[in-house]
Amino acid sequence: MLKLNSVKVSYGAIEAVKGVSLEVREGEVVTIIGANGAGKSTLLKSIAGLEPIQAGQVLIGGQDCTLVPSHKRVGLGVAMSPEGRGVFADQTVRENLLLGAYTRRGNAGAIEAAIEREFTRFPRLRERQNQLSGTLSGGEQQMLAIARALMSEPKLLLLDEPSLGLAPLVIKDIFAAIRQLRQSGLTILLVEQMARQALGVADRAYVLETGCITLEGSGKALLNDPKVKAAYLGSH
Structure with a gap:
């Protein structure tokens, strides 16, 4: 459904995304976790066509969409719920x-x-x-x-920090909706700071640190990874 090949995104001299390659298969929920400033939202915007890339390739459904504008990507089956909600x-x-x-x-x-x-x-x-x-x-x-x-x-739903600033009960409802969408077969790429909840709902996951993928695996495997536990999950 989605494949990124060595995608780079820069803001002036600052390289926010440094050659990221990843894929999302049809029907999967894939999550990207990482600290603030790791480049997660920038990466999602580049997939939606809201942030131009300096190098690399974005493939959606096997089609090269690297230069396709954002409104046309919607027509190709990509939709995004942005960080901060962005309602009118x-x-x-x-x-x-x-x-x-x-x-x-x-x-x-x-x-x-x-x-x-x-x-x-x-x-x-x-x-x-x-x-x-x-x-x-x-x-x-x-x-x-x-x-x-x-x-x-959409065929591919991009969710950027859906739990941001919400009360615990509301977060529970949002993740229940994500699970329902997963059961319906929708392909989802989720960026989320609440790593435990995100990994719990994900088929596979990537860890993004300072613009680079440093770990990848199943959601369950990363939940139990000592490095992930120490950096993102804390004590439970």
Whole structure:
């Protein structure tokens, strides 16, 4: 579904991503863990086409998308729930969902069915559907960001720090939704600082340190790796 070959991303003289190669197979949940500033979000943005790469190659579904603009990657089946949620604050919940379905415009019946599906997945959004998104709680905004990404019916869902700034009970709900999406067969690439939860839901995982992949393996293997435990999991 996704393959990165020696991807490099720089901000001026600062190299944020240093030749990263990884792959995500169809139907997998793959997670990337790492400390703040490791380059995780930059890497995800480069996959979505929101950050240009200086070297390397991005393959989506076997197609070279290195130079394909972000809005066209949505048409190829890539959708992203960004760090910080990025909801349109002056639009209602329903309007945000409609904006997420812009590649499907002209098919009103399918769009309404998709809205109903997301309202079933996140009942709070149904209750808030006519409310301005900027007035939602952080957890409700995160649910909306994920639901909006799903409105395009992606083949590959990119989730960037979905637990950021949320209360423990809300985080539990978000990860329950990720597990449900995994069971549906959706391919997911997850960037997450809550390493224990992320590795628990992942088929495979990568550790990113200062722009480089330093470890990779199954989610279970990395959960039990002494280096990962010491650096990211703490005592349990």
